[in-house]
Amino acid sequence: DESQKWVLMVTAQTPTNIAVIKYWGKRDENLILAINDSISVTLDPAHLCTTTTVAVSPAFNQDRMWLNGKEISLSGGRYQNCLWEIRACANDVEDEKKGIRITKKDWENLHVHVTSYNNFPTAAGLASSAAVYSLAKLMNVQEDNGRQGSGSACRSLYGGFVKWVMGKEENGSDSIAVPLVDEKHWDELVIIIAVVCSRQKETSSTSGMRETVETSALIEHRAKEVVPKRIIQMEEAIQKRDFATFTHLTCADSNQFHAVCLDTSPPIFYMNDTSHRIIGCVEKWNRSEGTPQVAYTFDAGPNAVLIARNRTSAALLLQRLLFHFPPNSETDLNSYVIGDKSL
Ligand code: 2P0
Numbered sequence: 001d002e003s004q005k006w007v008l009m010v011t012a013q014t015p016t017n018i019a020v021i022k023y024w025g026k027r028d029e030n031l032i033l034a035i036n037d038s039i040s041v042t043l044d045p046a047h048l049c050t051t052t053t054v055a056v057s058p059a060f061n062q063d064r065m066w067l068n069g070k071e072i073s074l075s076g077g078r079y080q081n082c083l084w085e086i087r088a089c090a091n092d093v094e095d096e097k098k099g100i101r102i103t104k105k106d107w108e109n110l111h112v113h114v115t116s117y118n119n120f121p122t123a124a125g126l127a128s129s130a131a132v133y134s135l136a137k138l139m140n141v142q143e144d145n146g147r148q149g150s151g152s153a154c155r156s157l158y159g160g161f162v163k164w165v166m167g168k169e170e171n172g173s174d175s176i177a178v179p180l181v182d183e184k185h186w187d188e189l190v191i192i193i194a195v196v197c198s199r200q201k202e203t204s205s206t207s208g209m210r211e212t213v214e215t216s217a218l219i220e221h222r223a224k225e226v227v228p229k230r231i232i233q234m235e236e237a238i239q240k241r242d243f244a245t246f247t248h249l250t251c252a253d254s255n256q257f258h259a260v261c262l263d264t265s266p267p268i269f270y271m272n273d274t275s276h277r278i279i280g281c282v283e284k285w286n287r288s289e290g291t292p293q294v295a296y297t298f299d300a301g302p303n304a305v306l307i308a309r310n311r312t313s314a315a316l317l318l319q320r321l322l323f324h325f326p327p328n329s330e331t332d333l334n335s336y337v338i339g340d341k342s343l
Helices: 078-089 121-138 152-157 205-215 218-240 243-262 273-289 311-324
Strands: 008-015 017-021 026-028 038-042 049-057 064-067 070-072 093-095 100-102 111-118 161-164 177-181 190-196 294-298 304-308 333-338
Touching (some): 078 121, 111 121, 152 161, 152 177, 273 311
Antiparallel strands (some): 049 111, 190 304, 190 333, 294 304
């Protein structure tokens, strides 16, 4: 049947962002509304990103999705919900060259295939957001706040430093990503990700933050008292390129995020012994230098994101990492340089 032969495809790349003031906790799970503002830095997609291709064809008889070449089950999961939500917002799509016309109504009966690749092992978390973004493009969805797949993904809409404002409205209309400074503003910074292997399965961010909001007594203090002040100080530090204040705030915020995880019942452990040793190493070095050389931050896993003041401190940091965590030794650390291949 000739009418069954067409395929329409869209490919999109989503860069990764790393929070320096963390998002942890939702006030609305459906709309993905946060309990505090957060600030992140977007990494160069040449080094760290997710590339997603979505395809639609009348020849597909079910929705399917592959992550890094491996098919994942869609039954009953978050991806399936996501897909239906986007379908509901789909509009007419026309490709004159191919002679294809898909109406709003047609989308209900059409199936999609989604393939997603990360160019780096730790970028996994963004696969769902990249997929949502490509699907929204394919289906001509008008409004996209960048937040349907994952909360923090909306910060990847811009380069440089970006703030995700929690907003006040119940419908989430003022919960948006705002660019603070572009990627050229503070381009001496070098970001190194030290990949620490973890053997145990980590708690997913969505369920982890839900449990924290439900059980931690510290989270309210963090969201209401601590973060609002830090956001103001962090914005100022970024504007002024004040690395000492930036480091102090970044490290303190990472540590408080992990403290509220520990304050959750049952407690959530994202960092491991290697992560703790990296913190020890960096703290000791920063103290001995008198002025900080490197900031560290850890997300929902044991990997260290290290932000060096400049190329010189990045090179010294690598030396130190190689000394303390030699390759092929018992510690399972692999370090990767992001942003500067010549180091
Ligand atoms: C962040 N994280 O600000 C924080 C710090 C992890 C630790 O946002 O439930 O995938 O989809 O909104 O955005 C990771 O969680 O969570 C995250 P959902 P998301 O980057």
